[in-house]
Amino acid sequence: MLLFIGIQASGKSTFYRQRFFDTHMRISLDLLKTRHRETRFLDACLSTQQRFVVDNTNPSREERARYITAARQARFRVIGYFFEPDPSASEQRNAQRDKKQLVPPVGLFGTLKRLQRPSMDEGFDELYLVRALEGRFEVMRQA
Template identity: 50%
Template sequence: MRTKNREALLMDACIRAKQPFVMDNTNPLAEERARYILPARAARFRVVCYFFRTETRAAIARNNKREGRARIPIPGILGTYKKLEEPRPEEGFDEIYLVTLTPEDEFVLAQLFPGPSDTSNLE
């Protein structure tokens, strides 16, 4: 979306239209994620998190394969990793999935919340 203002306008339009939406963004802090979670919960949307866990070396190696503007400066990767707060159910998520990448570049998905025996949050 390039700007937070455009992102907010689109999210507001989706909420008003009751249109499900996906926010694909790096939000390392719970405080940053709240700007999506709180309005969505207030509008009675289900809020699902896909958390991509990776090691810094692996992230830098994948980043090095990128070209041009797609490549992120290494201090940016390290700075984001340093302040990362892993998502927690208390933030307002209905579900949290952990996504990991195998050495063969395949995604593996595991549901963290609600856990296999916790059905209290399912509709």
């Protein structure tokens, strides 16, 4: 399981499409719309041992724990990708989205306020820091 962590418009979905589209299913509340659908999709991936990415903001340790616990119980490796916040760049990327995908600034900055940097003691096997740069990503493994 790959768990993405970061504010809206930080590049998570683009990173998924560039790096994991061909190898991992994508679980996203933006796509699935309800927690019920998300849970069903998550359960299907876990029970079939299908590799997957959780492409949500996952800002707090508590929000991440539900995925980490479930993945651990299903004997998945858990790898986290923390998207370093750059509020100004996220605001610019958000402004370029179509109206249906636009996140109100209060939502973007509200998530930023709740964002907690992940740590290995949450149950990650590996943890990476991701920086969105113009058209590409810099990825660094965290200790």
